[in-house]
Amino acid sequence: MTTPQTSADIIDLGPDLCLRGTRMRFERNAEIFGEEEPAEYIYRVVSGAVRTIRFSPDGRRQILAFHMPGDVFGVEIGDAHSCTAEAVSACDVVLVRRSLLQKAANEDVRAARRWLEMTGQNLLSAQDHTLILGHKGAGERVASFLLRFAERTAGGQHIDLPMSRADIADHLCLTIETVSRTLSELERQCAIALPTSRHVVMRSRSALMQLQAAA
Amino acid sequence: MTTPQTSADIIDLGPDLCLRGTRMRFERNAEIFGEEEPAEYIYRVVSGAVRTIRFSPDGRRQILAFHMPGDVFGVEIGDAHSCTAEAVSACDVVLVRRSLLQKAANEDVRAARRWLEMTGQNLLSAQDHTLILGHKGAGERVASFLLRFAERTAGGQHIDLPMSRADIADHLCLTIETVSRTLSELERQCAIALPTSRHVVMRSRSALMQLQAAA
DNA sequence: CGGGCGATTGATTGCCTTCAAACGTGGTGG
DNA sequence: CCACCACGTTTGAAGGCAATCAATCGCCCG
Numbered sequence: 001m002t003t004p005q006t007s008a009d010i011i012d013l014g015p016d017l018c019l020r021g022t023r024m025r026f027e028r029n030a031e032i033f034g035e036e037e038p039a040e041y042i043y044r045v046v047s048g049a050v051r052t053i054r055f056s057p058d059g060r061r062q063i064l065a066f067h068m069p070g071d072v073f074g075v076e077i078g079d080a081h082s083c084t085a086e087a088v089s090a091c092d093v094v095l096v097r098r099s100l101l102q103k104a105a106n107e108d109v110r111a112a113r114r115w116l117e118m119t120g121q122n123l124l125s126a127q128d129h130t131l132i133l134g135h136k137g138a139g140e141r142v143a144s145f146l147l148r149f150a151e152r153t154a155g156g157q158h159i160d161l162p163m164s165r166a167d168i169a170d171h172l173c174l175t176i177e178t179v180s181r182t183l184s185e186l187e188r189q190c191a192i193a194l195p196t197s198r199h200v201v202m203r204s205r206s207a208l209m210q211l212q213a214a215a
Numbered sequence: 216m217t218t219p220q221t222s223a224d225i226i227d228l229g230p231d232l233c234l235r236g237t238r239m240r241f242e243r244n245a246e247i248f249g250e251e252e253p254a255e256y257i258y259r260v261v262s263g264a265v266r267t268i269r270f271s272p273d274g275r276r277q278i279l280a281f282h283m284p285g286d287v288f289g290v291e292i293g294d295a296h297s298c299t300a301e302a303v304s305a306c307d308v309v310l311v312r313r314s315l316l317q318k319a320a321n322e323d324v325r326a327a328r329r330w331l332e333m334t335g336q337n338l339l340s341a342q343d344h345t346l347i348l349g350h351k352g353a354g355e356r357v358a359s360f361l362l363r364f365a366e367r368t369a370g371g372q373h374i375d376l377p378m379s380r381a382d383i384a385d386h387l388c389l390t391i392e393t394v395s396r397t398l399s400e401l402e403r404q405c406a407i408a409l410p411t412s413r414h415v416v417m418r419s420r421s422a423l424m425q426l427q428a429a430a
Numbered sequence: 431c432g433g434g435c436g437a438t439t440g441a442t443t444g445c446c447t448t449c450a451a452a453c454g455t456g457g458t459g460g
Numbered sequence: 461c462c463a464c465c466a467c468g469t470t471t472g473a474a475g476g477c478a479a480t481c482a483a484t485c486g487c488c489c490g
Contacts (some may be wrong), residue, residue: 054342057428060350064342077335082342100391105327112320112327119334120292127269127279127297133348134388135275138478165437173349178478180438197437197486213272234482353446380469390447395470412454 011044011096013114019104021096026087034073035084039076045069048091049162053084059164063171065125066163075101075118076157081145089162106141133173137155141172142182143211146192146200184210226259226287226311228329233288234319236311241302247289250299256310261286263306268299268385278386280340281378283367290316290333304377321339348388356387357397358426361407361415374415401426 010018023046026032032043032050041099043050050067052074064083067073074085104111132144146167146179150159169179183200187190191207192200202208225233238261241247247258247265258265265282267289279298282288289300292312319326347359362384365374376383380391387394398415401407406422407415417423 037282044355054346056346056350058350062349064345075281077332083310089377106324109321109327112331114385116331116334118325119331123292123334123338126338127315127343128339130279130345131269131271131277133345134277135271135273148302163218175437175479176437177480181478184438390473391469392448393446396446399470 006099009094011094013101013104014110017104017108017111017114019096019100021100023092025092025096026090028090030087030088032085032093033081035081037081039074039079039081039098040099041074042072042098043074043085044072044094046092046094048093048163050091050093051088051163051167053086053170054082055084061170062169062173064129065122066149066167066171072118075115075121088167105188111121118139138172138174138178138182139185139211140213141174142168142179142186143191143208145172146202147205147208147212150202155206157202159202161198161200165197175193224309226257226309228316228319228326232319232323232326232329233310234315236309236315238307238309240307243302243305245302247300247308248303250295250296252296253293254289254296254313256289257313258289258300258317259287259306259309259311261309263308264303265306265388266301266303266307266378266382268301270299271298276385277388278382280337281346281364281382281386287333290330292334303382317428353387353389353393353397354400354426355428356389357383357394357401358423359404360387361417362420362423362427365417372419372420374418375386376413376415381414 008018009023010020012018019042020084021041021044021149026048033039033041035054045067047069050073051069052064052067053061054064055061065073066088067085074081076082087095101111101115106112132141136144146159151159153159165176165179168174169176172179174182185194186208187194189207191202191204191211193203194200223233225235225239227233234257236256236259241263248254248256250269260282262284265286265288267279267282268276269279270276280288281303282300289296291297316326316330320330321327347356351359361374364376368374378386380394382388384391384394389397398407398409401423402409404422406417406419406426408418409415
């Protein structure tokens with residue numbers, strides 16, 4: 001439903017600018033690439049979900065982002081990956097050799113431009129995330145997360161979470177317990193419904209918006 | 216002391232790749248550019264210090280980064296600035312028309328490459344900052360900040376902070392009081408000395424390193 | 431039916447924020 | 461030259477929120 005089968009095994013950089021690659025399947029929790037590894041490919045999600053991760057010096061993991069069908073990830077500036085990527089659920093991913101992107105960027109200004117834009121978008125996302133983590137409480141973080149995720153998957157009021165509470169917790173810098181408690185609290189306030197733990201129904205979008213913006 | 220007068224009014228993008236601009240002086244707390252404003256120039260700090268800021272929906276400010284002499288800032292991907300820049304102290308800044316960077320990127324792959332690298336470096340910094348804010352306490356945040364700042368200014372054990380406690384607080388997502396208390400505590404532990412509130416002497420680098428890495 | 435994992439709920443602790451007051455310093459005007 | 465004021469900083473006391481520790485629940489799968 002999220003991605004039509006017609007999507008070819010390519011990464012689209014704009015008009016007349018497609019890079020051909022190969023499709024590959026990863027099982028749940030499989031590593032797609034690891035931090036410090038040579039960045040041989042760039043990736044696009046076809047189906048399923050992917051998480052990109054970095055680890056703190058003390059071993060805690062921080063989930064930088066979740067990547068949904070259509071999203072491109074693993075595009076590095078240097079020659080090594082700066083983060084790890086894992087399959088949140090079983091997923092199909094298109095791999096395109098990074099040398100193709102490199103070549104395209106050297107020959108076509110538009111490709112270079114596109115590369116820059118993707119990196120810039122990641123930068124803005126990272127900054128947005130910093131703002132959310134900076135001075136927001138658990139309720140606001142979870143509300144922000146749900147709203148943002150709902151936007152990206154375009155499933156209307158219904159959100160199917162592919163990730164566990166632990167994943168959400170490591171993304172929002174909370175504990176599993178706090179995420180769970182917060183979702184329960186939102187349900188108690190009738191802002192959402194939780195038919196199952198992975199299925200969220202947004203009952204009151206405005207309530208979530210209000211929460212998100214709260215001090 | 217930080218920057219020799221010999222530095223010309225240019226922004227250096229690598230070998231044979233300098234963009235000419237003009238120098239300008241800003242007084243303490245003066246706005247250099249504002250969020251959403253057209254990004255007409257890119258900037259380099261000559262002397263003094265600059266902060267880049269974004270505001271939360273609720274009005275709180277988040278200092279994304281401090282820029283010291285030699286640092287380039289205000290390089291945007293889109294046509295508008297995504298953050299505000301202000302002078303932390305009175306400072307000299309070089310302004311280069313963004314159209315020159317645009318032109319250089321179109322004509323020379325190395326310039327485009329440099330642009331990409333700068334953005335990528337900002338992305339990594341933003342992610343590092345997320346990691347620090349994510350699961351670290353006040354002591355670790357302040358220790359990280361001091362170590363990082365000391366590295367960048369290369370003043371040996373001596374750190375001259377150009378910014379106020381409020382600036383540090385808004386960078387580390389703490390309150391002024393907590394920053395002050397934490398610095399006092401570090402002094403009590405003999406990790407640092409505080410001859411004046413803006414002058415920090417690192418007494419035990421290893422103690423700070425240890426703190427920084429703590430859970 | 432049993433086992434294991436993820437999720438939920440409860441009780442307690444600890445850290446940071448908030449509110450409040452005092453301190454020191456630099457600048458200004460008398 | 462000194463008194464005064466403003467602002468940034470420091471320190472103290474109390475409260476709130478999320479982390480931690482701990483137990484139970486529910487579900488999927490063997």
